Amino acid sequence: MSAALTAQHLGLSVIVAEKEEQYGGATARSGGWLWVPGSSMAKAAGIRDSVDEALTYIGHEAGPYFNKARAKAYVETAPEMLDFVVENTPVRFELFTGMPDYHPNSPGASPGGRCVYTKAWNSRPMGNELSRLRQPLQSMTAFGMQIGNEDLATFVTAGRKLSSFFRVMQLLLGNTVDRFHGRPPSRITSGRALIGGLAQAATSKGTQIWTNTPVRRLLLENGRVSGALLERNGRHVNLLARRGVVLATGGFAHDTQLRNQLLKDSMTDVGTNQVAWGLLPFGVTGDGIRMANGAGARFDDKVTEPIAYSPVTRIFNAEGDLSLFPVFVGRAKPGQICVTRSGRRFISEGCNYHAWGEALVKATKDEDETVAWFVCDKPSLQLYRMAAAPPWPMPFGHLVRSGYLKQGNTVRELAENAGIDPDGLEDTVGQFNVHAREGRDPEFGRGENVYDLANGDPDHRPNPCLGPLDRGPFFAIKATAGCGSTHAGLSTDENACVLRPDGSVVDGLYAVGNDAVAITGGKIIAGGITIGPAMTFGYLAARHAARSTVQ
Incomplete structure (x- = not known):
């Protein structure tokens, strides 16, 4: 869509041919994030960065597959592209200074200021065109309303922060007004806001979108x-x-x-794991x-991994249909771990989603199923949520009844109910708890880099990412390494x-x-x-x- 908008702006005639009924693809389902080193927003915020530093980071991570000419074109042009979008569309971005690069200890990495996310906007100027914009994943909505980048923390803390509670009520009121007037929610956010804004601007200038x-x-x-x-x-x-x-x-x-x-x-299980491909x-x-x-x-398949992995869980909804919930963030909260069928951890839960998937695939390469379980105790679930299981005061009994959220009064009982090795999980939780109370993770170093810390709880001490699992009942959610994109x-x-x-x-x-x-x-x-x-x-x-x- 950015190509269509740019070409139309330069005076060319443009037709976008979309094979499906709705346009937007995977981007419309995404968080609408862009990595833009050296953006004008970052410069205005006083963040120092350079093309050379960004290229050093990409080169270090890409290793033998580094294409300097392509990477240089990207890093040098991305800030210009971002400004072009802001000047010519209703799309607006927010600089997220608290999001580090995923490998913050690598040469050229930045502790924050390279990521921007798409802000919500009112889609009423799109008119009937909104019906052709791809819908978000059902699991990423609440009360029929899309939960976006600005909203996630608000919804999670609505049960313990008065300001969050009132903000959620305000959002729900706006959603209710739209429904009362017989129209879909006009407030769109994340990837839908990005694609919708680009499409609205392009079509207003003459671009045709043929679905x-x-x-x-x-x-x-x-x-x-x-x-x-x-x-x-x-x-x-x-x-x-x-x-x-x-x-x-x-x-x-x-x-x-x-x-x-x-x-x-x-x-x-690449040929049989259907959950892995549903995102x-x-x-x-x-x-x-x-x-x-x-x-x-x-076709160039000379890459470290041909796909980008993401933790994915499968939800059994009350009406009997299935949906998927990707767990991109929130895995580094105190009182939560992730284990394979053996009951053993396989990586720092605070790592990025692709690294999590890579590690799971390697850890289960001799098994019939690429599977892991997120595990927590009740206080952690109530305070933070786990995957699609919401925090207090939202109910989660329906998730237990459907089998999505496994439960046990003890760690052993949970393991038996979930299909995890009981001895392995008991031993893992016991050892983890000893060190977590001290704020240490000697096995994987969770909470020892700025990326982990950005995904923890800053109010929890001594380590924002670590806390024991010691107050039952205990819960587990089955997950696999899903495909978030292709490389x-x-x-x-x-x-x-x-x-x-x-x-x-x-x-x-x-x-x-x-x-x-x-x-x-x-x-x-x-x-x-x-x-x-x-x-x-x-x-x-x-x-x-x-x-x-x-x-």
Whole structure:
């Protein structure tokens, strides 16, 4: 969508072809975070950063897969792209100074100031167009209202902070007014606010968004991509593109053949673990990658991990349907741990979500199921929440009855009810408690870096991330390593031009987002490191296409 907005702004005619009924893809379901080192917002806040420091960090994390030209184009252009969006759309961002890079001890890492998130805005200017914007995951809503970046802490603390309680009541009142007037909630936030704002601005300038319009293949003329064959309203349409075609089809999460091929040696249940793939829209089937391959493009799978992992839990709702709840944050709260079926911890729970998934896959590589359990005691659950289980005073009995939240009066009883090794869990909790009371985690060092601390409880002492599990009943929630995005993708240059195996450019073809290989070499290094490059390279692709010779 950033490519469409930029191209339209530069005077080009733009059509966005979306195969599904609603547009927005995985971004509309996301938190709407962008990683933008050196943004004008950071500079205004007095945060010192530099292109060299950001490149040092990316280079260290990407290792042998570091592409300096692409990374440099991203870091240098991202602040400009962000300012462009603010100047030309209703989208507004908030600088989050308290969010460090995910590996804060690495060279070039920043303790905060590189992440921005999308603020909520009133979507009424979109009118009926709002119905075509992809809905959030049901599990990320409350009372039919989307919970966004600004709202999460407010909802979690509503039971113990009067200011949070009144703010929740204010949000619910606005939601009720919308419902009374027979319209969907007008306040949209996170990734929906980002995509909705970009789309509203682009369409107001003349961009057309064709939903229910799958692209069947690319059109080639003398080795150049000259357009695409679309299926629209039951008819095939040859759409000619004078300046270029930008692929942004979301990667390959639901291309079972490709994902099984890439993950068969690491994730033992890659072919059967359906929960792992449900975060991304089912329309993400690798269309862009296959079409580009047909035009002579190179698929680059030389990455540390072909996908980005995220902890995912499966909720059994009261009405019988299923939904997923990703656990991106909140795993470093006192009184909570995570264990495999053996009852043993496998990583610091305070680590980033991708590192958590990587560690779980390795820890369970000899098992039939890639599975772990979040475990806590009652005081921790009531104070902080755990995955989709809410804190006090919200009820959670329905989650116990459905089987989502396992319960036991003792640690052993919990283990037996959840399917965890009882001896292993008892031993783990016993050892963990001894050190947690002292504020130490000698096994994994939880709470010893600024990223862990940012996800803990600053009011808890001596360590904001550690507390014993010693007051029953005890609870457990089953989780797996889900796919949050894909890293392997089409080889591209610093302008998002798609490359052939020999390094030459496929003229007229661009790839952005998860269709292109990740600039991080297959790691998640910071919040917003997927959407930030996607939007920046969309911006670069449109500018490059606008400069190209008209065919």
